């Protein structure tokens with residue numbers, strides 16, 4: 440395994456950095472760095488800027504309109520985005536459903552759906568989880584009944600991230616009750632503006648409405664929006680989950696936030712506390728180890744090995760690191776990290792320290808928000824079971 444970057448890869452990094460310098464609005468980057476609330480326009484506006492350059496679909500092969508980058512280029516690109524303070528790419532379209540459409544969709548479906556994903560015009564949501572069907576995903580009950588050239592969908596999804604902005608949704612639906620639960624699931628694409636779709640926001644601990652409940656009441660979905668074969672959706676769902684879990688590790692954001700943690704600790708004086716510095720050092724070691732693991736995965740990908748096997752491991756380590764740095768930031772900032780009313784923080788009455796560079800606000804909301812990371816994308820307890828089965832046998 441060779442982990443050193445080649446001169447070509449270094450040149451690629453410079454190219455990406457220069458482009459970001461020219462195209463990323465500094466005000467938007469500040470909002471990202473300070474964890475201020477991002478509007479739909481902030482997120483989608485940036486997605487469209489990337490889309491115009493052909494970089495929103497940065498993981499795609501050229502055959503489908505992507506740049507055809509190798510694994511290391513993808514990593515360097517993601518690293519530079521995080522370093523620059525670019526809004527995170529909402530993964531549901533370009534990272535999650537697109538690979539499924541490429542691998543299992545018809546040429547017509549590819550032509551119809553991929554361009555809107557690559558350009559950032561169409562916002563996708565993920566309709567996997569239901570009340571009672573999270574870890575036990577194969578038990579999904581949302582029913583899709585074939586009637587002529589349509590499916591009629593009835594049921595409920597939950598925890599639909601940013602579903603309030605969604606244009607389209609990919610869904611696991613039950614098309615059969617025969618045999619094992621996994622064998623009666625299909626993968627259906629659904630227009631969220633269809634009659635019978637209701638989106639209801641869920642208010643979370645951090646005061647945000649980041650997730651939603653989505654109800655389907657006799658929603659008519661054209662049968663040509665079924666991906667692959669009826670009742671084979673479980674296979675496509677698993678393909679997508681591996682991409683989701685690798686994406687959650689997000690080591691690049693953790694690297695950026697580690698530097699922020701150090702700045703806060705210095706400013707608040709806890710840097711002088713040996714035991715606090717030990718915590719930061721332990722975190723840094725784990726982040727470096729995670730990055731090495733990511734690079735090992737990329738290196739294996741280069742040589743054609745299936746790196747997605749250890750997606751669960753990346754998810755476990757990455758999500759735990761994300762929770763640890765938010766916890767240490769809260770500890771470092773103490774009372775300054777409260778309260779967590781984002782509008783008030785944006786107005787500057789809290790966390791407004793001399794020098795301005797370190798805005799502690801809204802650390803508490805970030806802390807609360809990050810409790811999700813060990814749950815979503817499949818809880819870490821369940822990931823440990825999967826890793827044990829896959830790697831240890």
Ligand SMILES: Cc1cc2nc3c(=O)[nH]c(=O)nc-3n(C[C@H](O)[C@H](O)[C@H](O)COP(=O)(O)OP(=O)(O)OC[C@H]3O[C@@H](n4cnc5c(N)ncnc54)[C@H](O)[C@@H]3O)c2cc1C
Nearest residue numbers: 565566567568573574598599600811814815816817818820
């Ligand atoms: C912020 C957030 C965003 C999300 N976004 C989406 C989204 O956009 N789309 C979507 O479809 N889903 C989304 N989810 C849902 C997420 O995938 C589920 O919450 C997750 O899979 C866990 O399922 P559950 O909530 O039903 O918990 P449960 O499955 O009920 O689990 C409860 C607890 O039991 C443990 N447990 C369950 N089974 C086992 C087992 N076999 N062994 C050991 N422990 C076990 C779990 O680890 C957990 O601690 C999101 C969740 C969150 C929190």
